[in-house]
Amino acid sequence: MFFSNLTNILNDINNTLLPQVCFGCNAHLFRGEQLLCTICRNDMPFTEYTFNAENPVDRIFYGRITVKKASSFLFYRENSIVQNLIHHLKYKNQEQIAPFLGDWYGQLLNEDPALRHKIDIVIPVPLHWKKQRKRGYNQVEGFAKKIAGHLSAEYNGTLLTKTANTKTQTKKGRIGRWQSNKALYELSSEAASLKKKNILLVDDVITTGATMEICARTLLQVPNVNLYMASMAVVPLT
Numbered sequence: 001m002f003f004s005n006l007t008n009i010l011n012d013i014n015n016t017l018l019p020q021v022c023f024g025c026n027a028h029l030f031r032g033e034q035l036l037c038t039i040c041r042n043d044m045p046f047t048e049y050t051f052n053a054e055n056p057v058d059r060i061f062y063g064r065i066t067v068k069k070a071s072s073f074l075f076y077r078e079n080s081i082v083q084n085l086i087h088h089l090k091y092k093n094q095e096q097i098a099p100f101l102g103d104w105y106g107q108l109l110n111e112d113p114a115l116r117h118k119i120d121i122v123i124p125v126p127l128h129w130k131k132q133r134k135r136g137y138n139q140v141e142g143f144a145k146k147i148a149g150h151l152s153a154e155y156n157g158t159l160l161t162k163t164a165n166t167k168t169q170t171k172k173g174r175i176g177r178w179q180s181n182k183a184l185y186e187l188s189s190e191a192a193s194l195k196k197k198n199i200l201l202v203d204d205v206i207t208t209g210a211t212m213e214i215c216a217r218t219l220l221q222v223p224n225v226n227l228y229m230a231s232m233a234v235v236p237l238t
Contacts, residue, residue, distance in 0.1 A: 023088050024081035035100050045075040052114035056237050060209040065216045068226050072234035073105040076205050082233050089139050101232050102146030110150040120197040122148035122155050125215050128165040144202040159188050185218040194222040206234040
């Protein structure tokens, strides 16, 4: 009891001297709040897509690749809470945002009967080693690990690798991105272990779906795999 009270006192002193703020609105966080204040948590734009019914993320990949099911946790819009979170995750060294979102989404996925007990392995979209060394981490890794834990699935961040350090391509169209990315991903020598497995491929934001498509094509080189896809967020189709 003494140590518990002491920890709370020290945390209160730390928060007074270095107050934690909400990544959504910059308001000071109160005890019990983590990364987001209660108001921003309640305002999160959940897609509410499941792995049972068809949804717009599925339709992004129709006619392009054979995927069992695709979905996403949140909607990504300009000047939004989600944009703030992912910007801080990718460019402000706030690595803790990834497991925070992964834990949240993982609990929901574990309650989805269409996915629960079906995934054997979770694989994140990889970064090139130079970019990962510069950033210090793959922003998808913590998200994917938490999801794997909730689904009682294996996590593996080495089976799929990126072979070239390309510049950001968020402004390119789907065809242009595919043409420049088509040889960027390779399977490791361990990839034979994926045969006949149910794979969940995970990324941060789906825009055109080009990156996920190329990664999926690489994974589908393994015989008899079933591929599912998920992301932190998706840009709403207009």
